[in-house]
Structures are given as C-alpha cells and as structure tokens.
Amino acid sequence: MAAVAVPLQGLRRLCRVLLxxxxxxxxxxxxxxxxxxxxxxxxxxxxxxxxxxxxIECKTNFSxxxxxxxxxxxxxxxxxxxxxQDFKSQKNFIINMTCRFCWQLPETDYExxxxxxxxxxxxxxxxxxxxCTVRDHIHCLGNRTFPKMLYCNWTGGYKWSTALxxxxxxxxxxxxxxxxxxxxxxxxxxxxxxxxxxWTLIDVLLIGVGYVGPADGSLYI
Numbered sequence: 001m002a003a004v005a006v007p008l009q010g011l012r013r014l015c016r017v018l019l020x021x022x023x024x025x026x027x028x029x030x031x032x033x034x035x036x037x038x039x040x041x042x043x044x045x046x047x048x049x050x051x052x053x054x055x056i057e058c059k060t061n062f063s064x065x066x067x068x069x070x071x072x073x074x075x076x077x078x079x080x081x082x083x084x085q086d087f088k089s090q091k092n093f094i095i096n097m098t099c100r101f102c103w104q105l106p107e108t109d110y111e112x113x114x115x116x117x118x119x120x121x122x123x124x125x126x127x128x129x130x131x132c133t134v135r136d137h138i139h140c141l142g143n144r145t146f147p148k149m150l151y152c153n154w155t156g157g158y159k160w161s162t163a164l165x166x167x168x169x170x171x172x173x174x175x176x177x178x179x180x181x182x183x184x185x186x187x188x189x190x191x192x193x194x195x196x197x198x199w200t201l202i203d204v205l206l207i208g209v210g211y212v213g214p215a216d217g218s219l220y221i
Contacts, residue, residue, distance in 0.1 A: 039079050041136060048074075048082035048093040052136035053144065055080050056095075060141055064099035071096055095139060102140040103148065109138045118152040119217035126152045153219065160210065160220035167207045171200040176207060181215035 042055035058074040071094050076082055084090045102110070112130040119126050127149045134144040158180060167176035172194030174186035194200035206212040213220065 036077070036079055038077060042077075042080045042082075044081055046082055048076060048084060048090050049095055050137070051076065051080070051082055053134070053139055054136065055082075058095065058139075062141060064141075066099055066104075068099050069096060070099045097139040100140060101142040102134050102144050103132075103142070103146045105134065105138065105140055109140075110134045112148060112150060115152065116156075116216075116218070120152040120213070120219045128152060152217070155221045156214050156216050156218035158214040158218065158220055160207075163207050163220070164204070167200070167204045171203055172197065176203055180213065 038054045041052050043051070048056075056074045056076055058072040060072055061070070064070045073092065074095050075092050076090075082090055084093065110132045112132040115128040115130065118128045129147050130150045132146055132148050134140060163176055163179055166179050170176070172189065174189035174194070177183070177186035177189060189195065189199055189203075192199065195202075203212065210220070
C-alpha cells in the first residue's frame with residue numbers, strides 16, 4: 001500500500017503544478033479573452049445598416065456636396081455580428097446619410113458637457129467651450145467628438161417664482177437676497193429696512209425681469 005501511495009502523491013502534486021501553470025498562462029495574457037470595448041454598444045444579429053457608428057468602419061468621401069444625400073460602403077468591426085434585410089449574416093453593406101461634418105449636426109444629434117463655472121446672467125451673455133459627442137445612432141463625417149462654443153445654460157435649483165415672492169413679501173428684510181445666495185446685499189437690506197423701501201421696490205422690478213439672479217451665476221428653474 002505504501003508503494004502505491006507514493007506515486008499517487010506525486011501525481012497529485014504534478015496536477016497542482018499544471019493547474020497553477022495554466023492559470024498563470026491565462027492571467028499573464030498568453031490566451032487573450034479580451035472583448036473590444038465597442039462590442040457593448042453593438043446589438044447582436046441586428047440590421048447592419050442600423051448599427052451605431054462605433055461598430056462599423058466606412059469609406060467616407062469628404063468631397064461630397066454638403067446637405068445632399070450620399071451613400072458610403074461600410075464594414076462591421078471584428079467581433080460584431082449583424083444581418084441584412086433577409087436575416088442573412090453580413091459583413092459589407094452600404095449606409096445612406098446626409099453629407100455634413102459632425103460639428104454641423106443639429107443640436108439634438110449630439111450631447112455636450114455643461115459648465116458650472118460661468119455666469120448665465122451677464123451682459124453680454126457668457127459662453128464656454130464644451131466637449132460634444134455625437135449620439136451613437138447618428139452618422140456624420142469627421143471626428144465624432146468636437147469642441148463647441150455654447151452659451152452658459154445651467155441651473156443651481158433656484159426658482160424665479162420663489163425669489164419674486166420673497167422680494168414682494170419679505171424683501172424689506174433681505175429675504176430675497178439671502179435666498180439667492182447674496183448674503184452681503186441681504187444684510188444691507190436687513191439693517192437698512194430695505195433701503196427705506198426704495199431698495200425693496202427696485203429689487204422687485206429687477207428680480208421680476210430676471211436681471212438679478214442667483215449668486216452662483218446659474219439660471220432660474
């Protein structure tokens with residue numbers, strides 16, 4: 001029995017070593033199991049012509065006439081599967097689109113970053129440089145991510161109706177200015193009884209027309 005146990009122990013050790021080596025081989029990249037990141041955006045076995053732009057590669061022609069319909073030859077990227085109108089597997093197909101660069105698209109066809117560091121209430125109205133990205137299902141020429149100058153348009157949650165109501169009812173105590181985050185002006189109105197009423201009336205007009213806004217530079221909601 002002892003003579004049989006020794007070979008069995010050696011076999012178990014050998015199996016453990018082989019298992020360890022196989023796991024190390026996979027973890028070290030010897031056997032690649034990575035999936036391209038764009039695959040998560042690509043519906044499996046869907047129509048090739050409706051795939052998002054990140055799932056295909058097209059031979060574009062930048063000499064096309066702006067605003068005119070144009071047709072491009074496209075190929076699906078590796079690891080992407082799609083079908084034609086007859087539900088047959090397809091790799092090469094054509095897409096129909098309008099000839100225009102991505103930055104020429106309507107505002108509804110792309111998403112842009114918001115800036116909370118610019119003043120929305122100013123004269124002249126301030127702008128900021130936003131990074132815009134075209135929506136997945138939209139096809140266009142050029143880079144799908146581009147910078148664009150946009151007007152400051154963000155809100156901190158302040159309501160115009162609330163500010164106006166406070167200005168009319170408790171404006172003499174600076175409640176409207178305190179609400180908008182303008183505590184210095186609020187203290188000035190509080191200790192001057194609303195500038196003897198004159199400051200209160202002026203603030204009602206300025207808040208009513210939207211000239212006076214939140215201290216953080218945001219828009220009313």
